[in-house]
Amino acid sequence: MTDVLEKARATIAAHDLAAKDAAVLLMVSGGSDSTALAYLGAALREAGDVGPVAMLHVNHQLRGEDADGDERFVQGLADLLHIPLFICSIDIAAEAERTHENVEAVARRERYLAANEALRSMCQHEGCPLSEARIFTAHTADDRIENFYMRSIVGTGPGGFRSMRYRNGPVVRPLLDVTRDELRAYLAAREAAGEPCACDADGQLWREDATNAHTDRFRAYVRHKVVPPCKEWNEALPEVLVRSMNLIADEDDMLEVMAAELVERDTEWVAEDDTFGIDRSEGFRLRPAFGAARRPLQRRAVRELLQAMLGPDARVETASVEAVLDGFADGKPRGGYVTNIQHDLAVSANKQGVLVEPMAYFRARRKKK
Numbered sequence: 001m002t003d004v005l006e007k008a009r010a011t012i013a014a015h016d017l018a019a020k021d022a023a024v025l026l027m028v029s030g031g032s033d034s035t036a037l038a039y040l041g042a043a044l045r046e047a048g049d050v051g052p053v054a055m056l057h058v059n060h061q062l063r064g065e066d067a068d069g070d071e072r073f074v075q076g077l078a079d080l081l082h083i084p085l086f087i088c089s090i091d092i093a094a095e096a097e098r099t100h101e102n103v104e105a106v107a108r109r110e111r112y113l114a115a116n117e118a119l120r121s122m123c124q125h126e127g128c129p130l131s132e133a134r135i136f137t138a139h140t141a142d143d144r145i146e147n148f149y150m151r152s153i154v155g156t157g158p159g160g161f162r163s164m165r166y167r168n169g170p171v172v173r174p175l176l177d178v179t180r181d182e183l184r185a186y187l188a189a190r191e192a193a194g195e196p197c198a199c200d201a202d203g204q205l206w207r208e209d210a211t212n213a214h215t216d217r218f219r220a221y222v223r224h225k226v227v228p229p230c231k232e233w234n235e236a237l238p239e240v241l242v243r244s245m246n247l248i249a250d251e252d253d254m255l256e257v258m259a260a261e262l263v264e265r266d267t268e269w270v271a272e273d274d275t276f277g278i279d280r281s282e283g284f285r286l287r288p289a290f291g292a293a294r295r296p297l298q299r300r301a302v303r304e305l306l307q308a309m310l311g312p313d314a315r316v317e318t319a320s321v322e323a324v325l326d327g328f329a330d331g332k333p334r335g336g337y338v339t340n341i342q343h344d345l346a347v348s349a350n351k352q353g354v355l356v357e358p359m360a361y362f363r364a365r366r367k368k369k
Helices: 002-014 031-046 065-081 094-098 103-126 143-155 158-162 178-194 217-232 237-264 288-292 295-310 318-325 361-369
Strands: 025-026 053-059 085-089 133-134 267-271 277-286 337-342 347-349 353-358
Touching: 002 178, 025 031, 025 103, 025 277, 031 053, 031 065, 031 178, 053 065, 053 103, 065 085, 065 103, 085 103, 085 347, 094 103, 103 133, 143 158, 143 217, 158 237, 178 277, 217 237, 237 267, 237 288, 237 295, 277 295, 288 347, 288 353, 318 337, 318 347, 353 361
Parallel strands: 025 053, 025 133, 053 085
Antiparallel strands: 267 277, 277 353, 337 347, 347 353
């Protein structure tokens, strides 16, 4: 039990995930990983490693009575640990049908919307600064490895092979260096040591989601069909691959900083309002000097700019990034170059640089000429 707690502490310290007085919201589904996170969160609170702790459970209403059983289990766990609990119930299937989106994507979005709302409420109640507050998730080394192989199969950029970040805004993952087997052993050890443990109606220490075994789902396929043979070849796979992903992450962080410097130095947003800040939807210009940068940094910079222009949920197409960069030749803007990307964005080049803007703006300017 001590080993897992110390690993979590070491990860929090190494990646500066939470201050000692930070308010922490634990996202708890009732599965083995998040159940272990609840016990560990309580231990961190008692040791003074973090500030006040609360839990959030989101009932997606996707599994009928099983989902309600998860909710009851998490309620009992919160009561056992004397941790305040937020419960949010959302008809995810109905929302996905309404928006014509993927069920898993809708569930993820709604979970984090609920988490941010609960965190704000918690901070108001506890009198803690929201800027220092954190949302703890129970993602493990196994989740990270599965992401690595999933991205290997469908394709990703170099930075995608870091798989998961330890921190993404207020969301942090203190268990990324711990395996699922270690967390389950931790739960079993608690019970064996006579520590107070929550159990479901069948006496289980956590709730098992039967859909996790359905290999028609991509993640489950990778979990059950791809990862096990790799572990048979190298039983140290979790340790080795996590170390490799961390090396990739270090280099990715360095390149991100360099790309951000390039954006700051050699690009500009087309519209800026002194009162409300920059209106990114109107587009951006790559100045002529941008053409002298190395292609890998240019790609990162343009991807970042397109993401900011289109919004965080939009998919930036690789072909779009390359089409923007094709506005340069031999390090200089290609006068007269014009193309269309992302279905409704225009890319044009002249001596002032390469301009990316909504197609309607591009056509309006052409009519004026």
